Amino acid sequence: MEDELLAYTDRFRAAFELSHRKIVQAVLSEIDSELTAPQLFMLAMISKENSPKQSQLADRMGVKPSAITVMIDRLVQSGHVIRKHHEKDRRIVLVENTEAGAAVIKQATEVQKKVIARGLSQLSPDELPVFVSAFEKFISPY
Template identity: 80%
Template sequence: MEDELTDYTNRFRTSFELTHRKISQSVLSELNSELTAPQLFMLAMIAKENSPKQSQLADKLGVKPSAITVMIDRLVQSGHVIRKHHETDRRIVLVENTAEGAAVLAKAHEVQKNVITRGLSQLPPDELHIFVNAFEKFTSFY
């Protein structure tokens, strides 16, 4: 049984990683933006964290603040992000998506939804039901 579970684990990891990569590539291709996948991810993190400090982003991503600074610099230069000082403590610098950053993120979410829909539509209804229910159940374990 353990060998079988190891086999399923390896198959799942391979399939999951390949699917994630292919979906990301399709989204980037259809989005037709100059942004990279990590930059889109950063825009999503900034939106989720609601005007975070750069150090907060670094902590969330498990990287050094200098790595975040370089990426934020590029997003500022491209007009997708702004830096602003905290209202009560001017020493604290926050990052925020601009209207352009929010718009490209919204478009990326829509494109991603369409890409995933295309893939899921290839499954017969009974397999689609099983797949989504099993994946939701699997997700609940974490």
């Protein structure tokens, strides 16, 4: 049983990593942007966190603040992000998506939904609820 579980673990890991890469590649190829995958991920995090501190972004991504600074610098230069100081503590630097950044995230989200729908359409009507329920159950401990 342990060997069988390990074999499924390897298969799942390979399929999960490949599906993630393919979805990201498809989204990047279909949106009208020169952003990289990490930059798009950063815009999504900024949108989700609603004007986070740069240090929060570094913590979430598990990188040093200097790495975030470089990425944010590029997003500022491309017009996707702005930095602003906290109203009460000017030492704190907050990051916000510009209208251009928000538009890219909106477009990427819509494209991602279509890409995932294409993949899910490969399942039969009987397989679809089983697959989604099983995946939801799989991620529930996390």
